[in-house]
Amino acid sequence: MLGRIGFLFLFGVAVLPAQNAKARTAYEAGMAHQAAGAHADAVSDFTTALTASRDYAAALRARALSYSVLGQEKMALADLDRTLAVKLDDLGSWTLRGQIHMRRGEFEAAAGDFSHVLKQSSDPALRLRRGTAYRGMSRYVEAQADLDLAVSADPANPEAYYQRGLLAAAQEHWADAESDFNRAIERNPDYIPAFLERGAARANAGAYPGAIADLSHYLAHAPNHTRALVTRADAHTKQGNHAAARADLRRAIEADPNDKGATEALARLDAPPPAPTVTASPQEIVAVVAAPVVVSTASTPAPVREAAKVIAEPVAIPTPKAAAPKPTPPGPEKVLTAQQHYENGRELSSHDQFSEALAAFDRAIQLAPRLSQAYNSRGYALIRLRRLRDAVADFNRAIELNSAYKNAYHNRAAARRALGDNAGADTDAAQEASLP
Secondary structure, three states, X not given: OOOXXXXXXXXXXXXXXXXXXXXXXXXXXXXXXXXXXXXXXXHHHHXXXXXXXXXXXXXXXXXXXXXXXXXXXXXXXXXXHHHXXXXXXXXXXXXXXXXXXXHOOOHHHHHHHHHHHHOOOOOHHHHHHHHHHHHHOOOHHHHHHHHHHHHHHXXXXXXXXXXXXXXXXXXXXXXXXHHHHHHHHHHOOOOHHHHHHHHHHHHHOOOHHHHHHHHHHHHHHOOOOHHHHHHHHHHHHHOOOHHHHXXXXXXXXXXXXXXXXXXXXXXXXXXXXXXXXXXXXXXXXXXXXXXXXXXXOOOOOOOHHHHHHHHHOXXXXXXXXXXXXXXXXXXXXXXXXXXXXXXXXXXXXXXXXXXXXHHHHHHHHHHOOOOHHHHHHHHHHHHHOOOHHHHHHHHHHHHHHOOOOHHHHHHHXXXXXXXXXXHHHHXXXXXXXXXO
């Protein structure tokens, strides 16, 4: 909790324009209440200040903060919009508004607010927030660039590794995700959310004992967390421990009766196994048909007509499968065109096989040195392999070949921003926006 002096500094009392005495007194009272955590009283004080001086920017932003703490986010956003209408260069308001948009899941609006501040600030915490917003928008290249910079700028910050781990997990890069969660936990062994996410990453990678250990550690702190319970139940099931899986799923359903995933998983565990299907072999069928018919010597023999009917009953004998054809000896290797190599590279990239995609794009460029799309796609693969300077060189070449290549400007902006070249990135972003 910030002390009163911290709040006064945050909201720039020393540089406030002169206000009438009533507004100033109410504002000071509000800051004291806010520092003490009495946010409802703080809102009342700031409202009094704003009644006396409608465009009191510091009071608007301070009231927005208290509204935010109280969960009244729409009221907070309205105050921040008013603050920025009065004082456009108030970076604190841009930052706070971005944070509120993040909590509301409005990632595009959040990224826009953080980007505005980052034009005038290199604060790694803002990189971290914007990278998180980009992840929420599935803009993974930009997210990777921001989070890499956040980690390199503050390598002791567990949150930076945690958020980068979530980015890797969103792309199903389980080994990278586990590595970053490891680092978050190394830096803060009490970073409990990292145990949940590392457990989930390990479960997805098939490392079930480690997953169960992590999820158990997390559940010791949050016993009714349904996602942790369902994930651990799945790991128990894969290990063959159905009793433990059932116990976890029942706990999850008790905690949240509407959890469809837990209910369906328990139903699958409790379902009886399907009856085995028995199929007679062709030899068994032939043996049955060829068996002699035994005529009973009992006092009431079976009617001849019925016996004849049984013998005459047609028996379906399966046609034997044709022998598998012999493999055709390999012929000469098919020669692919540049376009085919390019398409192969695109397909490999779509499956996150970027090293293999790189080789395909190399072959496409060797065959067609003026194929701008190949340079752009190879540049994207290089970004994902974190070879940012090589990526910029490829985007440069793509743009030389096609000056209206909108996606190449977009990708080069992301690479330049990751390298810290904000001016170049902004130029590329402007150029991208100008193209149809």
